[in-house]
Amino acid sequence: MPLEDVDKIAEGTGFSGVVQIDHAGEIEFAKAYGLANRAYRVPNTVDTRFGIASGGKGFTALTVLSLVRDGKLTLDTTARSLLGEDLPLIADDVTVEHLLTHTSGIGDYLDEEGDWEANDYVIGAAHVLTTTEAFLPLLDGIPTKFKAGERFGYCNGGYVVLSLLAERVSGTAYHDLVRERVLRPAGMTRTDFLRSDELPADAAVGYLDGLDRSNVFHLPVLATGDGGIHTTAGDMSTFWRALFAGAIVDDVEEVVRPRHDVPEESLRYGLGFWLHQTSDTVILAGYDAGASFKSTHDPHTGTTITVLSNTSPGAWPIARALMS
Numbered sequence: 001m002p003l004e005d006v007d008k009i010a011e012g013t014g015f016s017g018v019v020q021i022d023h024a025g026e027i028e029f030a031k032a033y034g035l036a037n038r039a040y041r042v043p044n045t046v047d048t049r050f051g052i053a054s055g056g057k058g059f060t061a062l063t064v065l066s067l068v069r070d071g072k073l074t075l076d077t078t079a080r081s082l083l084g085e086d087l088p089l090i091a092d093d094v095t096v097e098h099l100l101t102h103t104s105g106i107g108d109y110l111d112e113e114g115d116w117e118a119n120d121y122v123i124g125a126a127h128v129l130t131t132t133e134a135f136l137p138l139l140d141g142i143p144t145k146f147k148a149g150e151r152f153g154y155c156n157g158g159y160v161v162l163s164l165l166a167e168r169v170s171g172t173a174y175h176d177l178v179r180e181r182v183l184r185p186a187g188m189t190r191t192d193f194l195r196s197d198e199l200p201a202d203a204a205v206g207y208l209d210g211l212d213r214s215n216v217f218h219l220p221v222l223a224t225g226d227g228g229i230h231t232t233a234g235d236m237s238t239f240w241r242a243l244f245a246g247a248i249v250d251d252v253e254e255v256v257r258p259r260h261d262v263p264e265e266s267l268r269y270g271l272g273f274w275l276h277q278t279s280d281t282v283i284l285a286g287y288d289a290g291a292s293f294k295s296t297h298d299p300h301t302g303t304t305i306t307v308l309s310n311t312s313p314g315a316w317p318i319a320r321a322l323m324s
Contacts, residue, residue, distance in 0.1 A: 003029050006318060013317045016207075017292075017309030018046055020233035021322070024302035025241060030233065036204040036310065038212055049190060049203040049230040050308040051219075052293040053286025056227035057159050059182045061100055061272020063174075064162050065249050066181040068096070072169045075100075079161055082168045087139055087161070094148045096165065099158040100271045101259045103149050107142025108157045109135075127197070129220035132163045132174045152260045152269065156226040163225025174224060186242035191231040196221050203230055204310035206290020215290030227286055236306045240282075240297035256282050256299075287312065294319040 006019055006029070016034025020027065032044040067073045075097040079090055090106050098104040128134055139157050146153060163174040170177060175193045183191050194203055196216050206215035223229050231239075244252055258268040258275050267283070268275040274283035280300060286293040292315035295306040305322050309315040 005321065006031070009318050009321055013314070015309065015314055015318060016044060016311055017050065017204075017307065017314050018044060018048060018233045019318055019322075020046065020237065020304075020306045022237050022304050025237070034310075034314075038205070038207065042201075044204060044310070047190070047202065047232055047234065048308075049194070049200075049232055050293065050310055051194075051196075051204075051206055051223070051228050051230050051286075051288075051291040052284070052308065053288035053291040054156070054227040055231075055284040055286035055293045055295065056223060056229040057225070058272045058284045059178050059229060060159050060162055060166075060174075060225040062243075062248050062255070063177050063181045064096065064100065064166050065255065065271065067166055067170060067177075069249060073165070077165075077169075079104075079165060082165045083161075086136055089141065089143060090161070091144055091148055096162070097271075098148045099155075099162050099165075101269060102152050102154050102158060103260065104155060104158050104161075105144050105146040105148050105150060105153065106155060106158055106161070107145055108155045109138045109142060109160075126217055126219060127221050129224070130195075130222045132160065132167055132224050135160050135164075135220075135224060152262055159226035160224055166225075175222075178229070182248055185247045186239050187247075188231065188235045188239055188242075191229060191235045191239075193223050193228075194230045206310045208289055209312040215288075218289035227288070228291075231308075233306045233308060236284075236295045237304045240295070240304050241302070244297070244299050256280075292316060294323065296323050 010033045018032045021029040030046045032046050034044055036042045036044045036048050073096055077096045079094045080092045094104045166177055167174050219228060242248060256270045256273055258270060260269045262269055266277050281296050281298045283296050290310060292309045292312055294315055297304045307315040307319045
C-alpha cells in the first residue's frame with residue numbers, strides 16, 4: 001500500500017494515534033495523528049506513550065519464560081503447586097504451558113468469547129487493582145470452561161494467574177519482574193506501567209468508542225499480567241530487535257514456534273505471541289476500552305509495523321491496510 005494512503009485512512013476514520021514502519025532499525029514512516037488529551041487539545045506525537053491492552057501479554061510470557069530459563073519454573077509446573085488454596089476452581093492439572101498457550105480452560109473474568117464490548121464496565125472497583133494479588137477476588141469463583149489442553153480458548157485471566165505464579169516463585173512483584181527481565185534487557189526506556197489516574201504529560205488518555213469519556217473506570221488503575229502497559233512506537237521497534245537478538249530470552253525459536261492454529265482469527269499462536277497464518281511474522285495486538293494496538297515483525301526482513309491508538313477501534317483500519 002502506498003504510504004500516502006495512510007493519511008487518507010487516518011482522515012477518513014478520524015484516527016488518533018501513531019503509525020511507524022521501520023526496516024532493520026531505519027525508520028521509513030512515522031507519523032502522529034489526533035489528540036492525546038481532548039480536553040486540553042494536546043496532540044499526539046511520535047513519542048507519545050499509549051496503553052496497548054493485551055499487547056502486554058507478550059511481556060508477561062517472556063517474564064515467565066525467563067524464570068523457566070533460570071530454573072525457577074518449568075512449562076510443566078502446575079498452577080496449583082503455587083496457588084495453594086487460592087482459586088480452587090482452577091483444575092489441578094493446569095500447567096504454565098497451558099496458561100501461556102490459552103489452553104488452560106479456566107474461567108475468565110473478562111470472557112471475550114461472550115457478549116463483551118470494549119465500552120462495558122466489567123471489573124468493579126478499578127482503583128483497588130494495583131497489585132496482582134488484588135485480582136484474586138475478581139478471578140475467584142469462575143467455573144472451568146473445558147479440560148486443560150482440550151482446545152485453544154483465549155483467556156485474559158490466565159495471564160493474570162501467570163503473573164501471580166511469577167511473583168510467588170520469584171518473591172518479586174510482577175511490575176518489577178517485567179522491568180528487570182524484559183524492559184531493561186531490551187532497552188525499552190519509554191515503556192512502563194502507568195497509573196491511569198495519574199498519567200504523565202507524554203501519555204495519551206484513552207477514550208471510549210464514540211465518546212469523549214476516558215477509560216479510567218473501565219480498566220485496572222495499574223496494568224498487570226493480561227495487559228495494559230504503556231509504550232511507544234519506537235520502543236516496540238527496539239523490543240522486536242532485542243527479542244530476536246536473544247537479549248531477553250535465549251531460545252526465541254521456541255517462543256515463536258506455532259503451538260495452535262486459531263482459524264477463527266486466521267492466525268496461529270505460540271507462547272504469548274500471535275503468529276501469521278502462513279509466514280514467520282510475529283504479532284502482538286491489543287483491544288480494550290480506549291486502546292487498540294497492533295505491532296508486527298518479520299524476522300527475515302527486519303521490518304516492523306506498529307499502529308497505536310487511544311481509541312478502541314482506532315488502530316484497525318490502518319493496521320488492516322498495512323499488515324494484510
